[in-house]
Amino acid sequence: MMKIKQILLLLLIVPFFCNCSTKDDVNEIFISGTWTVVNFFTTSNWNNTKKAIPEYTSTSDIAQLKSLKLTxxxxxxxxxxLTNGTTFDGTWTADGSNRTITFPINIKTSGTLNKMDREFINALQNAKYYKGDSKTLLIGNNDKNSYVQLTHYNY
Incomplete structure (x- = not known):
């Protein structure tokens, strides 16, 4: 009888150790400092980003990407x-239970935008999904076939 009680007790305790939430802590992920663009990627599989293709590959382009920031x-x-130092702002919403993100207001900037700047603005305006943590963040479109990767660079 004692053995049965021990087994039941063990079975009752296990769920407490195995209870893992799939809901993200949105504030921990997003509000963790200034995010810097690593690159823009295209992919056929949002769940396996190791095969994603980077948009920019030259050393000078990659250096310029670091000027695209988001806080x-x-x-x-x-x-x-943006790359020319122009700033822009807006609002965002994220849902940690289904890992969605939106930037619901049209993002407006002044001045002429280069290809990277336009791509950054478009990536935010078309954002639907995110994944990552407080170190690396991917923001993807509705089709999950392109995304922008951001990180916190230590200069």
Missing amino acids: FNEACSFIGS
């Missing part, structure tokens, strides 16, 4: 910067 704040607003 989220707890009030669901953000500020970003």
Whole structure:
């Protein structure tokens, strides 16, 4: 009888150790400092990004990508910067249970935008999904066939 009680107790305790939430902590992920663009990617499989194809591969382009930045704040607003130093801002919403993100307001900037700047703005305007953590963040479109990868660079 004692053995049965021990087994039942063990079975009752196991779920507490195995209870893992699939819901992301949105604030921990997004509001963790300034995000810097690593590159833009195309992929046929959002779940296996190791085979994704980077848009920019030259050393000078990759260096220029680092000037594209995004900082989220707890009030669901953000500020970003483009390659020429121009800043833009807007609002964002994210849902950790289904890993969706949107930037619901049209993002407006002043001045002429180069290809990278336009690609960054378009990636945000077309954003639907995200994945990652407080170190690496992927923001993808509705079809999950392209995304922008961001990280926190330590200069």
